[in-house]
Amino acid sequence: MxxxxxxTNPAVDGSELIRFDQVTxxxxxxxxxxxxxxxxxxxxHVTLIGPSGSGKTTILxxxxxxxxxxxxxxxxxxxxxxxxxxxGKLVPAGEKHTxxxxxxxxxxxxxxxxxxxxxxLRNITEAPVNVLGxxxxxxxxxxxxxxxxxxxxxxxxxxxxxxxxxxxQRVAIARxxxxxxxxxxxxxxxxxxxxxxxxxxxDVLRDIAHTTDITMLCVTHxxxxxxxxxxxxxxxxxxxxIESGPPEKIFxxxxxxxTREFLSAVL
Amino acid sequence: xxxxxxVAKDFLPELGKGLLITLEATALGSVxxxxxxxxxxxxxxxxxxFVRWPVAAVVEFIRNTPLLVQxxxxxxxxxxxxxxxxxxxxxxxxxxxxxxxxxxEVYRAGIDGVPKGQWEAATALSLSRGRxxxxxxxxxxxxxxxxxxxxYVIAMLKDSPMLALIGVVDMLxxxxxxxxxxxxxxxxxxxxxxxxIVIAYPASLLMRALERRLGH
Numbered sequence: 001m002x003x004x005x006x007x008t009n010p011a012v013d014g015s016e017l018i019r020f021d022q023v024t025x026x027x028x029x030x031x032x033x034x035x036x037x038x039x040x041x042x043x044x045h046v047t048l049i050g051p052s053g054s055g056k057t058t059i060l061x062x063x064x065x066x067x068x069x070x071x072x073x074x075x076x077x078x079x080x081x082x083x084x085x086x087x088g089k090l091v092p093a094g095e096k097h098t099x100x101x102x103x104x105x106x107x108x109x110x111x112x113x114x115x116x117x118x119x120x121l122r123n124i125t126e127a128p129v130n131v132l133g134x135x136x137x138x139x140x141x142x143x144x145x146x147x148x149x150x151x152x153x154x155x156x157x158x159x160x161x162x163x164x165x166x167x168x169q170r171v172a173i174a175r176x177x178x179x180x181x182x183x184x185x186x187x188x189x190x191x192x193x194x195x196x197x198x199x200x201x202x203d204v205l206r207d208i209a210h211t212t213d214i215t216m217l218c219v220t221h222x223x224x225x226x227x228x229x230x231x232x233x234x235x236x237x238x239x240x241x242i243e244s245g246p247p248e249k250i251f252x253x254x255x256x257x258x259t260r261e262f263l264s265a266v267l
Numbered sequence: 268x269x270x271x272x273x274v275a276k277d278f279l280p281e282l283g284k285g286l287l288i289t290l291e292a293t294a295l296g297s298v299x300x301x302x303x304x305x306x307x308x309x310x311x312x313x314x315x316x317f318v319r320w321p322v323a324a325v326v327e328f329i330r331n332t333p334l335l336v337q338x339x340x341x342x343x344x345x346x347x348x349x350x351x352x353x354x355x356x357x358x359x360x361x362x363x364x365x366x367x368x369x370x371x372e373v374y375r376a377g378i379d380g381v382p383k384g385q386w387e388a389a390t391a392l393s394l395s396r397g398r399x400x401x402x403x404x405x406x407x408x409x410x411x412x413x414x415x416x417x418x419y420v421i422a423m424l425k426d427s428p429m430l431a432l433i434g435v436v437d438m439l440x441x442x443x444x445x446x447x448x449x450x451x452x453x454x455x456x457x458x459x460x461x462x463x464i465v466i467a468y469p470a471s472l473l474m475r476a477l478e479r480r481l482g483h
Contacts, residue, residue: 127392
């Protein structure tokens with residue numbers, strides 16, 4: 001029996017964890033990402049902002065392999081995500097390879113996407129037991145710790161539909177953390193919530209951002225939250241990064257006209 | 268011709284024996300239809316078209332040919348290929364296979380009704396394909412389609428007398444035997460009809476209630 005397998009995150013040495021190389025993604029005739037290059041260093045918290053339809057969510061969905069790039073490559077922690085290196089030749093990756101690389105990534109969705117047929121605890125333990133091979137006891141102990149962390153220690157036996165949207169989203173955060181990802185993708189995680197429930201979810205995320213070394217990639221319309229947790233903010237427009245920098249700079253003295261317009265519309 | 272209670276009374280034990288066979292054929296046929304239908308429905312969702320297309324073709328073929336033809340095919344043709352089953356087993360296979368093409372559509376609707384976000388969450392958690400089906404998709408899909416599946420059980424019950432034509436001794440066959448030996452027809456056939464309605468009608472009411480409860 002393995003004891004507490006504390007799979008430590010690689011040292012936060014600023015090494016490159018995510019790299020997009022000339023990534024193009026089209027939906028029909030609509031080019032959503034256009035030869036996109038960008039990278040995220042390990043341990044950083046990066047927020048993607050920009051008008052809707054500018055390709056922010058597409059980036060998260062590409063990373064989670066929910067969609068495939070039309071051109072270009074994506075690397076996670078040095079490994080190709082949707083390709084495999086076979087004798088120096090890049091070929092489309094098999095399901096197995098992709099799943100291995102994908103294990104380093106966790107995602108929290110706008111619509112929570114908890115499994116309604118499972119109680120809260122099993123929502124969180126299902127993947128650690130069946131994917132990481134944790135024992136049921138071990139997984140449950142960890143799940144309870146995570147539920148405490150998100151302030152829902154008393155909801156283990158509830159079904160998702162018995163929880164408020166904010167509570168469901170906090171369970172979803174715990175579920176993603178239970179896989180001990182190196183990267184967390186947060187896709188407009190408060191957009192589907194009633195206004196009074198937003199703060200609770202953001203508090204939890206702030207807490208995680210400030211106390212762990214998990215790399216975060218975040219699409220949000222909550223600019224105060226973005227300012228608070230981000231090391232870097234990337235401004236997207238029409239499938240390209242038009243401006244990037246620390247939040248103090250982007251939010252107070254943006255260089256690009258489009259960024260100024262966007263911020264004045266949402267702030 | 269008038270109703271003779273003595274004939275009815277004499278036929279009752281035979282009817283009971285036939286009823287058991289009818290129920291057995293329906294129950295076993297249902298199990299087969301539920302299991303095979305699920306296999307077809309999951310194959311429709313296969314990422315490879317070399318699975319999807321042949322399965323779709325076979326399913327369409329079976330659904331669009333009459334059950335009776337399939338029944339005779341299995342009963343008369345399979346033995347010439349040295350595949351031999353009892354009449355009841357042959358009947359159950361034909362019934363189950365035929366109805367699996369309908370339950371497949373029912374499952375398909377249930378599976379399509381599971382929100383896309385559930386598949387995406389399973390992917391995000393790196394669940395394997397098998398685990399995604401078993402733990403996430405099917406429990407949600409099947410719950411929704413229980414009433415629809417129940418309706419096909421009733422349909423199978425009502426199609427089961429076809430099995431009499433290959434010599435399965437169900438209720439209908441018992442009634443035919445009674446008629447052939449005693450020349451009394453009205454009582455046995457009426458009683459068979461009543462037996463069917465006594466089972467099928469409450470069953471369909473139950474399915475309707477179930478549908479309402481599951482919110483359709």
